[in-house]
Amino acid sequence: MTNEGVLLFLLVLGLISVPLGERLRLPSPVIAAGFGVVLGLLPMGRDFGFEPSFILPLVLPPLLWTAAQNSSWRRFVQGWRPILTLAVALVFVTTAAVAFVATRIHPALPLGAAVVLGAICAPPDPAAISAVASRLGLPRRIITLLEGEGLFNDVTALTIYQVAVAGVLTGSLSWWSAAGSFVYSALAGIGIGIVNAVVFGWLADKLGGAGLRAGLSLVTPYAAYLGAESAKASGVMAVLVAAFWMSARKVDPDDVEGRLYGRPFWEVVEVLVTGFTFGLVGIEFVDVLRHVGRDAWGYVSFALLVCLTLLIVRFLWMSVVGGYVWLRQGHARDQDSPGNWRELLVVSWAGMRAVVTVATALALPESFPGRNQIIFVAVVVALVTLTLPGLTLPWLVRKLGLNTGFERRRIAERELTEVAVDAAAQRLAEMQRTGEITAEQEDWLSIWFRNVVSEPDEEQGDTRFPQRQRFLAVRHEMLAAARAAVLSRRPHEPEAVDDLLRQLDLKTAAS
Helix, strand or coil: CCCHHHHHHHHEEEEHHHHHHHHHHCHHHHHHHHHHHHHHHHHHHHCCCCCCHHHHHHHHHHHHHHHHEEECCCHHHHHHHHHHHHHHHHHHHHHHHHHHHHHHHCCCHHHHHHHHHHHCCCCCCCCHHHHHHHHCCCCHHHHHHHHHHHHHHHHHHHHHHEEEEEEEHHHHCCCCHHHHHHHHHHHHHHHHHHHHHHHHHHHHHCCCCCHHHHHCCCHHHHHHHHHHCCCCCCCCHHHHHHHHHHHHHCCCCCCHHHHHHHHHHHHHHHHHHHHHHHHHHHHHHHHHHHHHHHHHHHHHHHHHHHHHHHHHHHHHHHHHHHHHHHHHHHCCCCCCCCCCCCHHHHHHHHCCCCCCHHHHHHHCCCCCCCHHHHHHHHHHHHHHHHHHHHHHHHHHHHEEEHCCHHHHHHHHHHHHHHHHHHHHHHHHHEEEEEECHHHHHHHHHHHHHHHHHHHCCCCCCCCCCCCCCCCCHHHHHHHHHHHHHHHCCCCCCCCHHHHHHHHHHHHHCCC
């Protein structure tokens, strides 16, 4: 079978993994990776070849974009201290620890190559974390911390990776140069991300159709990523900054069509890209296993020891540094750091590696020393750290009693419902004062709107309005006021706001 046929299989299997994961109560990335392993064992998957340099530019921009768009920049600003501790400091510590273990187990492996292995294995994967954390009902501060780490740690890890690879190939490694590259990469990425957001935001305002704007939103993260990479800057940082900048722009509450097009469009993109990505991880595992041949069993213990190192370093870091931060904050429940030992344990266990780890390993030049060994270890690390936490985290969260996020979400939804009802009631009161509706109609419409937001499938008749067009016009006024009020709360409760806003948009489009 051709490469195109295998790619089509990966996309289809990625779609199947979503309902299958829901039925089996397993994360869909784990199912997709399992499908990839099976596909790699079949004849159709044996001849599959995918250019490694295309993996990150193809899958990373949309995954980062959806993760950032579904959240809020305000959350990351509020929790910048713990996120910085994990996204930068822990990446450096993990890279050093893995490099130390690698040089002790395999002295023949050059130090630079060991550092490359550490940088490859250090960053947890944002797509895997988002896919698993979103369905666990974790406290909001834990989800913010995990998503923030997953989004921002790639900047650190990829910079270390690029500098170390260049040092190995050229024979010289300058830490001052590495520090300068890191600063330039981050700052240039921020600038390029802002420029892309401004340009594409202006262009989106000029496009009339919602479908065209949805298509443009897919181009934006790729433009930011490729533009930054061409300037030797951080494509990850450029995509994140562009996404947060675009989501922070003043959004038109009346752009119902744009939201009804955009959100389903990106849900489909996310499912397709995630399924393809993790299916590719499974195929690459089989391919690497075939390449290393009899040496595979000798590498297994090395790979498992690296997995153990990652787990121990993360646990110790969270226990010592995370515990210190928590104690310093005075056990404040509203802080963004883990609030007790149970939350520290969950954060420690949630360090899943996947696409970035595998893609950076595969992107190593053919002449790189220990390339096959590094790729094998990276793929095993990705599969183990993806599968083991992915399968056990739901059980661990339930046992520790940390699935309080579901109740927090329900509270937020009730609060937002009251915000929408109050905004609609205020608009009705204005219309009643100006004589546009009667007091009786105001009372009835207040009851109707509360039913709309609390029981979205229920619909009441309009018998009290002889003229249907007049009834629809008043309803539109109420829904517009509610959308504007709810949308203003998005920086604080993005998930709950998006759900209620979609409900209001659908009611507006149906009328």
